[in-house]
Amino acid sequence: MxxxxxxxxxxxxxxxxxxxxxxxxxxxxxxxxxxxxxxxxxxxxxxxxxxxxxxxxxYKAFSLKPKGRNQLSLCMGTACHVRGAELIASNVSDILGIKEGDTTADLEFSFETVGCLGACALGPVLVVNGEYHGHMNIAKSTKILKKLGKKVATDDEQD
Ligand code: FES
Structure with missing residues (x-):
C-alpha cells in the first residue's frame, strides 16, 4: 500500500x-x-x-469504509420517490441482504441512496457502476443484480 x-x-x-x-x-x-x-x-x-x-x-464522494466491486446508487429525490424508488430500494436491499449505505461481506456490492441526480425525467434512476439506468422498477433492478452475478432466489420477474 x-x-x-x-x-x-x-x-x-x-x-x-x-x-x-x-x-x-x-x-x-x-x-x-x-x-x-x-x-x-x-x-x-x-x-x-x-x-x-x-x-x-x-466530501461525500470519499469513503472510509470498504466499497464493493459493484456500486449501486438509487436516487431518492422527489421525482424518483413518487415513482416508487422506495420499493426498488427494498428490493435491492433484500436481494443483497444489506441495508442502504452498506457493502456485502464479500465486497461484491455496495448500495446507497442519493439525492436528485438531475435526471428526473428518467426517474426512478439507478446508477450502476457509474452508468445511469432510467425508468427503473423492481423487475429491472432484479435483472441488473442477476446480470452482475448475484444469485436471486425468485425467478418471477417481469418487464
Ligand atoms: S429526483 Fe431522481 S433524478 Fe431527480
Missing part, C-alpha cells in the same frame, strides 16, 4: 495543494480510503493527518 500511495503522490510532484485529487486517486486504487493510506498521504505531503481527515469527511 505504501508504495502505491507514494507513486500516486509523485504523480502530483508531492504538491500538497493537490490533496483532493491525490485522495481521489487513492480511493480509485483501493475502492475506499484505508486508514494506513491516509497516514501515508499525510506523511508524504507533510500535511497534518487531522487536515486529511477534515477533507475526507467533508
Amino acid at each position: 505504501e508504495e502505491k500511495v507514494k507513486e500516486i503522490v509523485q504523480r502530483y510532484s508531492g504538491d500538497k495543494s493537490y490533496l483532493v485529487p491525490i485522495l481521489q486517486d487513492v480511493q480509485k486504487e483501493f475502492n475506499y480510503l484505508p486508514k494506513d493510506a491516509l497516514f501515508s498521504v499525510s506523511a508524504h505531503l507533510s500535511v497534518p493527518i487531522s487536515r486529511v481527515y477534515e477533507v475526507v469527511t467533508f
Whole structure:
C-alpha cells in the first residue's frame, strides 16, 4: 500500500495543494480510503493527518469504509420517490441482504441512496457502476443484480 500511495503522490510532484485529487486517486486504487493510506498521504505531503481527515469527511464522494466491486446508487429525490424508488430500494436491499449505505461481506456490492441526480425525467434512476439506468422498477433492478452475478432466489420477474 505504501508504495502505491507514494507513486500516486509523485504523480502530483508531492504538491500538497493537490490533496483532493491525490485522495481521489487513492480511493480509485483501493475502492475506499484505508486508514494506513491516509497516514501515508499525510506523511508524504507533510500535511497534518487531522487536515486529511477534515477533507475526507467533508466530501461525500470519499469513503472510509470498504466499497464493493459493484456500486449501486438509487436516487431518492422527489421525482424518483413518487415513482416508487422506495420499493426498488427494498428490493435491492433484500436481494443483497444489506441495508442502504452498506457493502456485502464479500465486497461484491455496495448500495446507497442519493439525492436528485438531475435526471428526473428518467426517474426512478439507478446508477450502476457509474452508468445511469432510467425508468427503473423492481423487475429491472432484479435483472441488473442477476446480470452482475448475484444469485436471486425468485425467478418471477417481469418487464
Ligand atoms: S429526483 Fe431522481 S433524478 Fe431527480
